Amino acid sequence: MGMVLTAVAVLLLLALVFGALLGYAAVRFRVEGDPIVDQINALLPQTQCGQCGFPGCKPYAEAIANGEAINKCPPGGETTIQALADLLDVEALPLDGEHGEEKPPMVAYIREAECIGCTKCIQACPVDAILGAAKQMHTVIVDECTGCDLCVEPCPVDCIDMVPLPVTTRNWRWDMPPAPPLAAAERGAA
Amino acid sequence: MTAQIRIHDIPGGIHPPENKAQSTTRGVEQPPLPARLILPLLQHIGVPAEPVVKVGDHVLKGQLLATAQGRFSCALHAPTSGTIAEIGPAPYPHVSGLHEPAIVLDSDGEDRWVELEPIADYRALDHVTLVEKLAAAGISGMGGAGFPTATKLLSRPDHRIETLIINGAECEPYITADDMTMRHYPAQVVTGIEILMHVLTPEQVLIGIEDNKPEAIAAMREAAQHNPTIRVVPIPTKYPSGGEKQLIQILTGREVPSGGLPADIGVLCQNTGTALAVHDAVMLGRPLISRVVTLTGGALERPTNVQALIGTPISELLAFAGLQRERLHRLVLGGPMMGFTVDPQAPIIKTSNCLLAATEQELPTPPPALPCIRCGLCAEACPAQLLPQQLHWFALGKDYPQLQRYNLFDCIECGACAYVCPSSIPLVQYFRAGKGEIRAIEQQHTKAEQSRVRYEQRLERLQREAEQRERDRQARAEKAARAKAAREAREAQEQQTGAATEPDLARVKARIPTLxxxxxxxxxxxxxxxxxxxxxxxxxxxxxxxxxxxxxxxxxxxxxxxxxxxxxxxxxxxxx
Amino acid sequence: MAMAPISPPHAMGSNRTRTIMLQVLGATLPGVALLTWFFGWGTLINILLASCFALVIEALILHLRKRPVMFFLNDGSALVTAWLLALALPPYSPWWLVLVATGFAMVFGKHLYGGLGQNPFNPAMLGYAVVLVSFPVEMTSWPVWRGIEELQPALTPTLGLLEGLQRVFIPGSLPADGWATATALDVVRNNSALTMAELRATEPALGGMAGRAWEWVSLAWLAGGLFLLYKRIYSWHAPVGMLGALALMSLLFWNGDGSASNGSPLFHLLGGATMLGAFFIVTDPVSSATSPRGRLVFGAGVGVLVYVIRVWGNYPDAVAFAVLLMNLCAPTIDYYTAPRTYGHARATRGMGKGQSERH
Missing domain, CATH: 1.20.58 (Methane Monooxygenase Hydroxylase; Chain G, domain 1)
Incomplete structure (x- = not known):
């Protein structure tokens, strides 16, 4: 009987000690981070294009936090999906083709001779990257344009083109070297 | 002479065949005046210059063609007299083969100078005026990267420069431009150094020269004899001892902090060619319009060094050195370790030190890469003490956080790792691609952040506008309600007084004339x-x-x- | 220009994987020659068998994995694996033993992980460990060596080629007694009664330092290793780490020359597969740590483990197990031994994906 009591006492003591230790650790090493929605939002490309089916990046970030799939953002592409997968510790899925394909970075270009100055594109632009006033020709601030496509649809005279960002010697980049023969053969076999 | 300068060893390094002798036998030659010069607006690190001439203008040799745009930019001058033929995209010495905006100048064959303003006694000038003079002469570093010299001299005004290092190491095989500059213009180089000393007032000046250039060492020693502050220091021949960070380590034993500038440790490095350009700018009043270029390689009949005008098309220089087209396998601008392949239509620019027209034997096509066996020879050769085999692994897996953790951005891309790799892995390309990718991702993040802020500001603005409209509407509604109430009250009063409404209406009608x-x-x-x-x-x-x-x-x-x-x-x- | 640009450096050193592999093979020749002198044709038959098996298996798997066969066969890595495995196996090992060992080495040690450069374990040692665990009898009896008959007339070394072939291909067709014996390491391990001097007197196999024949073969491996060091095929770190740690351990736990002796440092350095391991096995770059400092730690780990297993473990020799155990630790060693990069105050060490400071 004494033995049993001792054992119970010891176990109790151990439980108390470890409990206290865990409790202390939880307080001491608490990770102070952004709320998860902000962290997700920070990884999204902020084009506000709505291709994911949500009215902007923040809403999609909220949806992801509530369990929405992470592969619905074509402008972010593979990089964003990978980053989201790393953040949320889930599997990186291939981009959902239903929402569009990954494209090189684009900017809107207004054919200024054809612009009638209707301001419809200005109202559509989510980042205020189009300058102009009623009956005045409009123009795109290239550095601010996210290439979201949202201004193309409202234009009554179809004078907005989406063009890829021009490559110059300053933004030209080296590609990774061609795949070594083992990978090449693998691809050929696949 | 005071105490001997202690030479420090650098980790790693390689000893590729030097191949320097073939281009040093003919001195510095003068190639014929080219009929057409291509002068890119961007010949330096930073912002392109802005043209101040128009197509059709006639310009004189040394006349300003384009001005610097801010501090990280560099002025551009006419290398000869002639007419501006074009301003627009033109061939550019870049590995991508892309064109860049340039001023194209048709020479009139007279080579007539603009009036020059040499400075009789630079010692009488303060350093700000001298630096302005250098900026006006369009001098940018002539060793490799092309950092605008005036900006470099002012880079860290809060740091005292204790040691001025003149880089005459020229460690890369084949290149002899600095060697020939020192051999043939030693007095001018030393004067240039003294001008830099007047600007920076350093405690010591060290000219680092690899010991495979005894003639240059002797010439510089002789020319610098009168000035005890300037010391010529022969250093052991080992690639890449001429890298700025490596040379600083060899001569001072100190390391430039990662991501910092040499000025952070009180050191400033200038190339010998830059010192010569400084001399020309101050003592002769000449802007930077020409430079010494090595023409070498097995595909040239007479490898040599030339004093070439900036903007001379590469093909003309090659023709001058007797290019045998059928032997040419690869045309490299720069040396075999860090140079890049170019289009012969492109011109030479202020940073071009060597043209290497190599045969198949000299620079053979590399065999296909084998898998990495982690032999570690690359890590042994790396002067920055990186682990290229690990970086390669992470680059293959596109693991960008690990690439940064393993200090990818401290890689100086010297190519020693790829040189020694038994599996012929193009390591430098992996690292460049990795760096490019990481920079692009960082840029994307910055842009995304900027877009997010703009988007949120827009939402706020729309919200504000909506609220304002709502307030206005409410205000109007209230006003209307008040007016109605007042009218009703008046009507009630009028009814009480028994006045008829009919004539009232008629009066109102009459007041608004209907036409x-x-x-x-x-x-x-x-x-x-x-x-x-x-x-x-x-x-x-x-x-x-x-x-x-x-x-x-x-x-x-x-x-x-x-x-x-x-x-x-x-x-x-x-x-x- | 439509062509992809060629990345610098344009100049290339003359060093090639194939050359390295061939030089490693060349460096084993003095040892092979001495082994052949002492034990007859057994070693050469081992090498020949293992090489053929390895090349055939490699070619087959490359074909199955749809890789260019000749391109990879040419690199010589399969040959090196087979060759080192053959040197580790007792001479005159039955052909099926060699086949099993080589098969495991090539299939499980190398190709299942993705082929050359991808294997976490030393393939030769993996193959060796598998047969050592599975066929202890065959693996622990070494043939007696030339000259033993003068000391112990009961024993006769197998020296003729025909006899050797018979032992390899028709095992059991010749008398089992009198041609094989325990190694010196075994003798010392199992001894608990005699002092070292007494042991030396009763067991002529013990020789001067670490067993006759063994000492000479070990010195031959050492010579080959020094040649490879001179040729800068590998750095000194891993061999010095292993030999240093083993010497230190055997010095600390020597126990003198009494009956409780664990053998002198020289006995351990020159006995068993120590030298072969130090200069040809722990120097395998693929499965060891990657930085020079890491290799020193890796080698030292192998040295300590070899001693621990030899003296307190169940196996007479331990290089294979020690190497395999340290292979497991190599990635961790890598994390903690990264060199300090130029311009950094200290090295980024430890696990984790945290970013290095960048300005």
């Missing part, structure tokens, strides 16, 4: 006539002597009076 279409037309006619009259009167006021106008005004006055009368008649008829 028939005919009357409207008359009113418009009258208004048009009034406008025309006013306009004419204004013109008349401006030119009181114009008799035509005077007559016109009289006519218009009459017309206006008639129209007005017709309208008034019509309305009064209606009223009666």
């Amino acid at each position: 028939s279409p005919e009357q409207k037309q008359l009113k418009i006619a009258a208004a048009t006539a009034r406008m025309a009259l006013q306009k004419a009167q204004k013109q008349l006021n401006a030119n009181p002597d114009n008799s035509d106008l005077q007559a016109q005004v009289v006519q218009l006055e009459q017309a206006h009076a008639e129209a007005q009368q017709a309208f008034e008649q019509a309305t009064s008829q209606e009223d009666t």
Whole structure:
């Protein structure tokens, strides 16, 4: 009987000690981070294009936090999906083709001779990257344009083109070297 | 001479065949004047220069063609006299083969100088004026990266420069441009160094020269004899001892902090060619319009060094050195370790130190890469003490956080790792691609952040506008309600006083004149006539002597009076 | 220009994987020659068998994995694996033993992980460990060596080629007694009664330092290793780490020359597969740590483990197990031994994906 009591006492003591230790650790090493929605939002490309089916990046970030799939953002592409997968510790899925394909970075270009100055594109632009006033020709601030496509649809005279960002010697980049023969053969076999 | 300078060893490094002898036998030659020069607006690190000439302008040799745009930019001058043929995209010495904006100058063959303003005694000038003079001469570093020299001299005004290092190491195989500069213009180089000393007031000046250039060492020692502050330090021949960070380590034993500048540890490094350009700018008043370029490689009949005008097309220099087209396998601008393949249509620019027309034997096509066996020879060769085998692994897996953790951005891309790799893995390309990718991702993040802020600001603005509209609407509604209440109160009062509403309505109607279409037309006619009259009167006021106008005004006055009368008649008829 | 640009450096050193592999093979020749002198044709038959098996298996798997066969066969890595495995196996190992060992080495040691450069374990040692665990009898009896008959007339070394072939291909067709014996390491391990001097007197196999024949073969491996060091095929770190740690351990736990002796440092350095391991096995770059400092730690780990297993473990020799155990630790060693990069105050060490400071 004494033995049993001792054992119970010891176990109790151990439980108390470890409990206290865990409790202390939880307080001491608490990770102070952004709320998860902000962290997700920070990884999204902020084009506000709505291709994911949500009215902007923040809403999609909220949806992801509530369990929405992470592969619905074509402008972010593979990089964003990978980053989201790393953040949320889930599997990186291939981009959902239903929402569009990954494209090189684009900017809107207004054919200024054809612009009638209707301001419809200005109202559509989510980042205020189009300058102009009623009956005045409009123009795109290239550095601010996210290439979201949202201004193309409202234009009554179809004078907005989406063009890829021009490559110059300053933004030209080296590609990774061609795949070594083992990978090449693998691809050929696949 | 004071105590011997201690030479420090650098980790890693390699000893590739030097191949320097073949281009040093003919001195520094003068190639023929090219008929057309291509002068890219971007020949340095930073912002392109802005042209100040137009197509068709005639310019003199040394005349300013484009001005610097801010501090990280560099002016551009005409290397010879002639006419501006074009301003626009032109071939550019870049590995991508892309074109860049340039000023194209057709030479008139006279090579006539603009009036130069040499400085008789630079010691009398303060350092700000001297630096401005260097900036105006368009000097940027001539060793490799092309950092604008004036900016470099002012890079860390809060740090004292204790040691000025003149880089004459020239560790890369084949290149002899600095060697020949030191051999043939030692006095000028030393004067250039002394001008830099006047600007920076360093405690010591060390000229680091690899010990495989005994002639250059002797010439520089002789020229610098009179100045005890300047010391020529022969260093062991080992690639890449001429890298800025490596040379600083060899001569001072100190390391430039990662991501920092040499000025952070009180050191400034300048290339010998830059020192020569400084001399020319100050003592002769000449802007930087030419430089020493090594022409070498097995595909050239007579490898040599030339004093070439900036903007000379590469093909013309190669022709001067006797290019044997059938032997040419790879054309490299720069050396075999860090140079890049170029289009022969492109011109040489301020940073171009060597043209290597190599045969198949000299620079053979690399065999296909084998898998990495982690032999570690690359880590042994790395002067920055990186682990290229690990970086390669992470680059293959696109693991960008790990690449940064393993200090990818401290890689100086010297190529020693790829040189020793037994599996022929193009390591430098992996690292460059990795760096490019990481920079692009960082840029994307910055842009995304910027977009997010703009988007949120827009939402706020829209919200504000909506709220404002809502407030306005409410205010209007309240006003309307008040007016209604007041009217109702008045009506109630009037009802009480027994006044009829009928005549009231008639009065209101009478106050707003309703016009028939005919009357409207008359009113418009009258208004048009009034406008025309006013306009004419204004013109008349401006030119009181114009008799035509005077007559016109009289006519218009009459017309206006008639129209007005017709309208008034019509309305009064209606009223009666 | 539509062509992809060629990345610098344009100049290339003359060093090639194939050359390295061939030089490693060349460096084993003195040892092979001495082994052949002492034990007859057994070693050469081992090498020949293992090489053929390895090349055939490699070619087969490359074909199955749809890789260019000749391109990879040419690199010589399969040959090196087979060759080192053959040197580790007792001479005159039955052909099926060699086949099993080589098969495991090539299939499980190398190709299942993705082929050359991808294997976490030393393939030769993996193959060796598998047969050592599975066929202890065959693996622990070494043939007696030339000259033993003068000391112990009961024993006769197998020296003729025909006899050797018979032992390899028709095992059991010749008398099992009198041609094989325990190694010196075994003798010392199992001894608990005699002092070292007494042991030396009763067991002529013990020789001067670490067993006759063994000492000479070990010195031959050492010579080959020094040649490879001179040729800068590998750095000194891993061999010095292993030999240093083993010497230190055997010095600390020597226990003198009494009956409780664990053998002198020289006995351990020159006995068993120590030298072969130090200069040809722990120097395998693929499965060891990657930085020079890491290799020193890796080698030292192998040295300590070899001693621990030899003296307190169940196996007479331990290089294979020690190497395999340290292979497991190599990635961790890598994390903690990264060199300090130029311009950094200290090295980024430890696990984790945290970013290095960048300005």
